[in-house]
Amino acid sequence: MERAGFWIRMTALMLDVIIVAIACAILPFIDFDGPHKGFLMLLAGYAALMWKLKGSTIGGFICRLQVVRLDGRAIDWPTAVARALGCFLSLVVAGLGFLWIVFDADRQSWHDKIAGTVVVRVPKGASLV
Numbered sequence: 001m002e003r004a005g006f007w008i009r010m011t012a013l014m015l016d017v018i019i020v021a022i023a024c025a026i027l028p029f030i031d032f033d034g035p036h037k038g039f040l041m042l043l044a045g046y047a048a049l050m051w052k053l054k055g056s057t058i059g060g061f062i063c064r065l066q067v068v069r070l071d072g073r074a075i076d077w078p079t080a081v082a083r084a085l086g087c088f089l090s091l092v093v094a095g096l097g098f099l100w101i102v103f104d105a106d107r108q109s110w111h112d113k114i115a116g117t118v119v120v121r122v123p124k125g126a127s128l129v
Helices: 007-024 035-054 059-061 077-092 096-103 110-115
Strands: 065-069 119-122
Touching: 007 035, 007 065, 007 096, 035 059, 035 077, 059 065, 059 119, 065 096, 077 110, 096 110, 110 119
Parallel strands: none
Antiparallel strands: 065 119
16 A cells, blocks of 8 residues: 655644544543643544554544554554654654654654554545444
């Protein structure tokens, strides 16, 4: 399958950010020592859960993206958690880990490299669920 590029992946991420922001607004008791910490923890937890259970997030479903392992096996908990935690590293260095997708021949972000995953575009007509 074709590997997903930077802009489609960022579109999916922004959709997921909106979904988690709405969840934080609806569930104001989610605070984890400050609104930003709670938001980032909830976003990472949501992503890891969705990657493990469905191979994609809601934003990924809308953009027809799926996370797959390089070795072809299903996403397991260690892979999902490593990828979610790796997103913090990709973000903390001025987002360079995400921008890496543009320059990498395999279109992998830093968190993809850490977890041994890639994001692919699912052809129309193929089931995402």
